[in-house]
Amino acid sequence: MMIVDEPKIRHIIREILEKEVKLGATQLHRQVYEEGNGKLGETAIWKIITFMAKNGELTEELLENKRKFYSLTDMNNDVSRVLDSLFKDLEIIRDKLNLFHENYHTPKSQTESNYLIRLMELTKISRELMIKQSYLSLTMIFPAFTKHKSWKSLNKTIDELWKSITANASHQIGNNNKFYQELIWSIQGYARDEHSTKLYSGFA
Numbered sequence: 001m002m003i004v005d006e007p008k009i010r011h012i013i014r015e016i017l018e019k020e021v022k023l024g025a026t027q028l029h030r031q032v033y034e035e036g037n038g039k040l041g042e043t044a045i046w047k048i049i050t051f052m053a054k055n056g057e058l059t060e061e062l063l064e065n066k067r068k069f070y071s072l073t074d075m076n077n078d079v080s081r082v083l084d085s086l087f088k089d090l091e092i093i094r095d096k097l098n099l100f101h102e103n104y105h106t107p108k109s110q111t112e113s114n115y116l117i118r119l120m121e122l123t124k125i126s127r128e129l130m131i132k133q134s135y136l137s138l139t140m141i142f143p144a145f146t147k148h149k150s151w152k153s154l155n156k157t158i159d160e161l162w163k164s165i166t167a168n169a170s171h172q173i174g175n176n177n178k179f180y181q182e183l184i185w186s187i188q189g190y191a192r193d194e195h196s197t198k199l200y201s202g203f204a
Contacts, residue, residue: 009036010052013049017075059073086135087157094157096125
């Protein structure tokens with residue numbers, strides 16, 4: 001016997017899309033029907049999916065082949081907000097690195113008296129980047145984040161920033177690249193263990 005249980009159907013739709021992030025219309029309908037053990041009205045499922053899209057609960061995406069895909073609107077907004085915030089933070093770190101390079105990129109600007117200042121500045125920037133990278137790593141278990149269009153771009157930006165930190169450190173004059181080694185030691189002290197340094201820094 002087919003039944004129309006709107007609250008249950010809506011609940012199942014949300015549960016499915018929280019796990020799958022985005023599904024084609026037919027696949028979503030099939031999974032809802034299967035979750036209901038074939039007892040939920042097929043027409044009712046279509047009507048509720050359409051209604052949830054119209055009232056803004058679901059985001060409907062129409063591809064060129066006219067296939068419809070659905071995702072949870074509130075989850076999309078939350079994920080975008082988190083990743084946008086991370087991107088802005090990474091751009092601030094990039095600005096700090098550009099300023100460091102501008103101030104200390106020539107041997108003349110690298111004096112014995114400002115050695116500690118240079119080391120402290122670059123260590124602080126590296127620690128900030130480690131924190132942001134750890135935040136991004138925490139989201140890896142959630143498909144909604146890893147499938148977001150900004151995910152690869154953020155990881156690429158983090159890699160670029162570590163390369164910039166490494167380049168800046170390597171260009172600081174000193175015996176046997178002392179500055180570079182002391183920067184690594186400073187970060188290791190912050191991370192407290194070697195595993196964390198390898199996981200959340202570009203000095204692996």
